Amino acid sequence: MNTAAFADYRHYPLISPLSAVQVLPDRVQVRWADDRLSPFHHQWLRDNCPCTQCVYSVTREQVLEIVDVAEDLGCHGAHIDSQGCLCLDWSDGHQSRFDPGWLRAHAYDEQSREERRANKAQSQLWDSRLELPVFDYQALMDDPKTLLQWLLALRDIGLTQVRGVPTEPGSLALIARRIAFIRESNFGVLFNVQSKADADSNAYTAFNLPLHSDLPTRELQPGLQFLHCLVNDAEGGESIFVDGFAIADALRREDPEAFLTLCETPVEFRNKDRHSDYRCLAPIIALDALGEVAEIRMANFLRGPFDTSVEQMPRLYHAYRRFIALTREARFRVIRRLDPGQLWCFDNRRTLHARNAFDPASGARHFQGCYIDRDELLSRILVLQR
Template sequence: MNTAAAVADFRSYPLISALTTVQSLADRVLVKWADGRVSPFHHQWLRDNCPCPVCVYTVTREQVLEIVDVAEDLSPAVTQVDALGCLSIAWLDGHTSRFDPGWLRAHAYDDESRIERRAGKPKSQRWNSQLTLPVFEYQAVMDDPNVLLQWLLALRDIGLTQVRGIPTEPGSLTSIAKRISFIRESNFGVLFNVQSKADADSNAYTAFNLPLHSDLPTRELQPGLQFLHCLVNDADGGESIFVDGFAIADALRQEDPEAFRALCEIPVEFRNKDRHSDYRCLAPIIALDALGQVSEIRMANFLRGPFDASVEQMPKLYRAYRRFIAMTRETCFRHMTRLNPGEMWCFDNRRTLHARNAFDPASGARHFQGCYIDRDELLSRILVLQR
């Protein structure tokens, strides 16, 4: 069940355990739950998170109060569990705050609650050459919000999916991409055409093989999702290859911690230059999140500038860089298959490295269309669909 009291959010919070008692201390209150857990809440935190209409604008559900406008030594006059099971606090300055127990439990910061909350967060699923590829049907994704959600969860957790049954008219990709959010435009356009051409401004627009890479590592923020939709694929060759960059980074961390650390700490410059633009970004190949987990891989050898590291670091960087690339070539990590007309890859561009075997343009036409959407839009869409 969900508790009935209003909270300053668009989500609902299940009543995991009822509040039983509350005890006031000098700078905090101690809340005891029916399941025996005890959660401390500092006065500053409680006042900062008051959900009342004075502190939060009810239309946007965004905070109006700034904690600096409240006395630093504020304290409650009365604390109690009210008749509806909510934590009610009457402050000495005359303000009253009332906290929904479902919301309060979801945001409790005692050690047990924080560990529990972290354990409940989505976890990416590492994969290798034995991946069972998540495949979805275009019409179902377009028509059924539940199928859409399952597709997006696979994108979030696995980082590589395929959608089949898409019309092969140019521009058809736009409709399914917009089921997630707006498309991120780049210097290659809103939609870009992947086909061999004489005046190519990227190796992607040739018949060469492309080594495993992420797109646009030359940007401060690499695109989160990449879509590649096959319109025609009659040429010999051109198979798609994917590896889970997170799985390779984890394997390197276990095998050679010093090499892993070098790729996390020594920045590399990536460059994307043509006749009309010049993009450059200096960043490590492996990025970690606030908890020390791998959150991003930035890699494209054909878009890399000369290494600029100290004399002491240069041998370490080359050893680590060579090992990482060598691991991407190991068959145990590589998922390879051919994309057929009407099929589309959609993958996490900041995790899943992709490659293409060389193809023979004289043997037939090969035309893919692609686009990008940022990872934030994926995560937002999932949360909205879930609530």
């Protein structure tokens, strides 16, 4: 099989060979050696024809548009060739040939779809007893396998620490770019977390910052946040983390009505200064299509006034108070002080972070931070896994 025209770069191992094929009026039904039965509609098969007429082999992108093929296109013949591929003759004369590994990976019979759902990566919830995943800077820079382990920890646990990072300002960018380009914001490509007289965010004061996600004021919250410690001579300023998914899970069990209220009520977050005015209206807890918690959006200091019906308002305040109260419980909190040359990297859409107040008179404190989007993390993982 010439796989050059695969509309993909992944390899699809042969799970089970094709054993039989039957042409039905609207579909082709194949039987696999392990007895699974997979129907494929004619339109689906024609649409996914991997031949070099249908897919441009340089980009591996489709050039065929299915609307250019008759909706009632028929299949005149089907067989399994000597290499185990499914070969089809279409009523318009076109021919298609499918690799059995690829076909099995994309089969949409119920069992195959259920298998794919079950194989999806799962978040591992954590609390104060978390064994913090710690990685060595140089190993991440040099070794793709260690890099992949770090990225998987970020995807599935959502909180990691890196040690041995150079403390020159800007060196954060070197490790961030091991994943991808940095996501810029109005605070810059790299932002300096220091106490400033003309602060344009409470982050740039010496105040304590309650548990929050960064940029909840944007439609897409940054996926990964980095916080790199360059200098930390000031008293206080410890970092606190909670697993927002674990908090949501506890709320769901302990107060299901409050959980639902936070899933269903859009809340406005605002981030404004003299040059910008960001507003985003979204619920604090976002669920995915399967009803699983997919994202937490929270920063009390960036929240606008609640805007819901008079009837709903007391329920919203009750739910909001419950959520915040949970984030303050010791059972969920990981508290650490960062030393120079260490950095936090965490899932900003899941792991809420806080900072204790620090005393700027007691010594200097300088952190640098940056963001990378989840798309880039997941793409990098797929490329490293090829």
